[in-house]
Amino acid sequence: MLTDTKKMFEDAFKGGYAIGAFNVNNMEIIQGIIGGCAEKKSPVIIQVSAGARKYANPIYLRKLIEAANEEHPEIPIAMHLDHGADFEICKQCVDNGFTSVMIDGSHHEFEENVKLTKEVVDYAHSKGVVVEAELGKLEGVEDDVKVASGEGSYTDPDQAVEFVERTGVDSLAIAIGTSHGAFKFKGDPKLDFERLEVISSKLPEGYPIVLHGASTVIPEFVELCNKYGGDIPGAKGVPEEMISKAAKMAVCKVNIDTDLRLAMTGVIRKEFMENPSNFDPRKYLGPARTAIQEMVMHKLDVLGNINHL
Ligand code: G3H
Ligand code: 13P
Ligand code: ZN
Numbered sequence: 269m270l271t272d273t274k275k276m277f278e279d280a281f282k283g284g285y286a287i288g289a290f291n292v293n294n295m296e297i298i299q300g301i302i303g304g305c306a307e308k309k310s311p312v313i314i315q316v317s318a319g320a321r322k323y324a325n326p327i328y329l330r331k332l333i334e335a336a337n338e339e340h341p342e343i344p345i346a347m348h349l350d351h352g353a354d355f356e357i358c359k360q361c362v363d364n365g366f367t368s369v370m371i372d373g374s375h376h377e378f379e380e381n382v383k384l385t386k387e388v389v390d391y392a393h394s395k396g397v398v399v400e401a402e403l404g405k406l407e408g409v410e411d412d413v414k415v416a417s418g419e420g421s422y423t424d425p426d427q428a429v430e431f432v433e434r435t436g437v438d439s440l441a442i443a444i445g446t447s448h449g450a451f452k453f454k455g456d457p458k459l460d461f462e463r464l465e466v467i468s469s470k471l472p473e474g475y476p477i478v479l480h481g482a483s484t485v486i487p488e489f490v491e492l493c494n495k496y497g498g499d500i501p502g503a504k505g506v507p508e509e510m511i512s513k514a515a516k517m518a519v520c521k522v523n524i525d526t527d528l529r530l531a532m533t534g535v536i537r538k539e540f541m542e543n544p545s546n547f548d549p550r551k552y553l554g555p556a557r558t559a560i561q562e563m564v565m566h567k568l569d570v571l572g573n574i575n576h577l
Pocket of ligand 2: 291350351448449450480482483523524525526527
């Protein structure tokens with residue numbers, strides 16, 4: 269069933285697990301995700317970025333997510349806008365059946381972020397849609413916004429409390445050391461769990477925290493890409509133990525895109541190299557879809573999100 273994230277987060281917080289929020293760009297990715305969630309009996313957030321909307325046309329993605337819902341009505345699915353840049357894109361999604369939107373004002377000054385987020389919250393709540401916002405700055409690349417290494421900033425706990433109180437936002441993405449993309453750490457991976465603990469202790473009991481940039485960049489899949497002609501040296505993500513630890517704390521939503529990209533790309537590269545005479549897209553998109561499904565099932569294990577329907 270298409271639903272907002274309220275009950276998902278409530279259950280996840282109580283149960284000490286997190287909901288996987290997976291980025292989608294086409295049919296095979298959506299089918300792989302929903303197939304994985306059906307196997308593991310897991311509620312899910314299917315999220316669409318501005319880049320995905322531009323690539324696929326928002327109508328197609330919405331209809332594909334609706335198709336997933338029709339195929340698996342037993343799975344709670346939140347249809348979510350990832351990194352909405354302004355009021356207009358959030359409004360469009362709210363008006364078009366999304367059950368959840370993110371307004372990302374993290375690159376603005378605090379007061380401007382509060383104002384923009386509150387505006388989206390007021391509109392979304394009037395239509396029964398929940399809102400995620402972000403405070404603090406993640407490093408890395410998302411759409412056209414690039415935050416250079418060293419220019420990110422961790423979320424301030426007192427500001428987080430003030431931000432949530434003044435905006436009424438339903439969940440908050442925080443910066444504690446994760447970043448978008450495949451190159452998250454130069455040295456040893458490190459997350460500021462103490463900051464996460466302080467932030468959640470200052471927020472109301474059960475308030476859902478969101479972790480962006482949470483892919484693990486699993487070495488096996490980087491190697492698969494590189495073995496078959498890829499060139500992704502030095503890729504490194506957030507170790508799975510850290511993701512599991514965050515999921516047991518107040519983190520209720522974990523965003524994953526890069527791990528799906530690597531799985532899909534690795535398998536397609538392998539198919540191309542091993543079967544050069546094939547030119548039937550089903551012969552490489554099919555295995556790619558299976559790889560997405562397997563990756564999603566693995567992620568759901570790491571998040572502790574199994575048997576929760
Ligand atoms: O936050 C970034 C997500 O990985 C989405 O990436 O903006 O290239 O679709 P994208
Ligand atoms: P990754 O790049 O770590 O998969 O993060 C995705 C994300 O945060 C989408 O909003
Ligand atoms: Zn993100």
